[in-house]
Amino acid sequence: MQTVEYSLFRVKFIKPAQGSLFNQKANPQDLLIAAVMQKPSGELRAGYYWHIGNVQLFNNARGYFAIGRTTTSSIEKFDEASGNFIEEETEESPYTHCVFDASIGFIGIAKKSNLSQTTKGIANRLEELLSLTDGVIENSISVEVRPIPDPDGFLKAITEAYKVYSYTATFRGPNPFDADEHFQKPLAVYLSAANGQKGKATINGDDLNREVLTEVTRSTAATGNEAAARVQKSKKQKAITINLRGDPIKRRHDENEHNPEIVLNDLMNQYMRVRRNEAD
Structure with missing residues (x-):
């Protein structure tokens, strides 16, 4: 059975000590929703453009989005018309799944080896993308996306x-x-x-x-x-x-029956187990 492995992370929007009146009105839930809805993109590494897309909101605090990167590479082909071997540029955009609950501030990130060897690497890129959004920049917010370990x-x-x-x-x-x-x-x-x-x-x-x-x-x-x-x-x-310390909590789901809302509910249960010692 093919599975999708999610890891659990905490997203934080940390306000500066001295802020404007607008700073005081910006809360983490609204900042996360606004940041995801903005669908930020950026060249986070030379030649590697990362994006957030495919945003779906389940309600005013919970939802799904995809994160991925676009790169351009050359492939060698044989051109039948000219009878020559040629190089042709092609664009690749691998992506992975993310679910979130902005009322608590956690994100589940699905593993994707084409993007990074670890979900921590994807979390680092997500942190950078969220830092590029309007509300974060205007309010001088510091963004962190950190793993939630099993205690x-x-x-x-x-x-x-x-x-x-x-x-x-x-x-x-x-x-x-x-x-x-x-x-x-x-x-x-x-x-x-x-x-x-x-x-x-x-x-x-x-x-x-x-x-x-x-x-x-x-x-x-x-x-x-x-x-x-x-x-x-x-x-x-x-x-x-x-x-x-160490790796985030992980949960596997059947790839053929992958449903983001079910994944989010499962990850919520895992989070509550960590925070309140509830049974798995």
Whole structure:
């Protein structure tokens, strides 16, 4: 069975600390919808023109679009009329599927090896295209498209550890609607006020509270950030460092029955599982 493999990413529209009145009115949901509807194009690499197209909205926040690139190459042909071998220019435009929920700010990107060896590479080009749109430029917005990793293994290691001595998490500027109250929200505001782009914070203790760490971990994963912890697995073992980072969550769908709305609902369930610990 041929399948389409989607990876889950978080898209962020980070506002500058000092903005105009128009800045304050621009919210991430409207920015993403407007950016996709604009269908931006750009020469992101010499000779490689990337585009967003085929936009479909399922409602005022959810939808589908395609992302791809156009390149020109030469092919060798035999011309029957002249009896000569000739070179003829041809245009190729491979593309892949994307689904999104702007009310939360996540995007599912389908793997396409003709575009990039990894979906992270496609996400990087998407980030660049969104950065070219009118609303982003006019409001001095910084765009980020980052993978949402599966936190289950990291959380299991923390929960089952004999002791947790330290915990570190990265953070970026304000944007996510569902960041936790303990860590992501206040530090994102602090970062923005200081005109920073990214940061990380570490806490230490004899044995850190697992419930708080679990909440922060889920928020960290859901917002496309990273975490690390210094844990002692058992009383007799030495402390080691574990990390939350890496590849995004992936889901496969039958290529012959590929339906973007069904894909989006599936990815929404995966996101909610990460954020709220709901069953798969």
